[in-house]
Amino acid sequence: MSMHFLTVPGLASSGPQHWQTIWEQQYPHLFSRVQQENWDWPVKEDWVRQLDKQISELTGPTVLVGHSLGCITIAHWAQEHSSLNIKGALLVAPADAEMSKRLNFVVGFTPIPVKPFEFKTVVVASTNDIYATIGRSKTFAENWGSDFVNVGKKGHINAVSGLEDWKEGKAILESLSGLKFAE
Template sequence: MNVHFLTVPGLASSGPQHWQTIWEKHYPDTFSRVQQHNWDWPVKDDWVGQLQKQVAELAQPTVLVAHSMGCITVAHWAQEYAPGQVVGALLVAPADAEQSKRLSFVVGFSPIPLKTLPFKSIVVASTNDRYATLSRSKHFADHWGSEFINLGKKGHINAVSGLGDWPEGKEILQKLGSVTPAASF
């Protein structure tokens, strides 16, 4: 099965040193990115609507590869829409739009949906993430029906974390099993 990967970045998108961007550059035939109209001022209806627009255009089985507010966007999207071609999701460092004071300006993302996702998923979190405590990330994983992986001290698991190509992340993506064939990377 040929699987496509759709990255769903968070606030400010993912810059050139972010693992999402690096994966897109290394695998341009299998990765594409959700494009938001305003990366700096997240509005749930806009972000979810844009994700749905791109999911509706998918022509093959797809795994969502989300980071930060992108994870919360996926949770809202999955509550509102049928999964279509989406067969799995890697949800890295979900941002706690309910409890993080750093995210007080985001619009409409609270409450965070706690409905089981209709596809296989993995939540990856860090013990020192400024945007969500480890216990909150585990709480999301439990409710979303996701496998949970604690990476230890990796910050917000973004470019500042210095992960580069993030080989461990690619191994975790492979844990989605039959959803992602080994030949993808």
């Protein structure tokens, strides 16, 4: 049974220049994306319900690939649900919803869960992310029982960061999933 990846984007989803989208296009047989009804007005219950629905439809081992508010969605999912198909999660630039100036905008995402995940996780964070300090990201990793990778000054580790297909992230995902991506 081969490994599959389910990308879990954050606010506004991930556009054409985002590494999540690029990876999905590079490996369409390996990657699928959570499809939220409203990407622009995130409501935790809706986002977690949709993630749970897509996880319940999985047929084999899967690693979640979260970005930003997608990471927090995964954390909330893991509080209330579980699946034997979920083998791990790559949690990139988790957005600190508790520190957001737009708290009313991220309905229900706070407080951020502190319960450890039941599967292997890696938190990847940047030292100059405007949506979470490196200290907060490290705290998330400690709370969740995640490995922690500091990638230096990469902003929010998104399309604006200019990472294109983000080989460093791919290497982290390879070590987490045990799958080697063909170049």
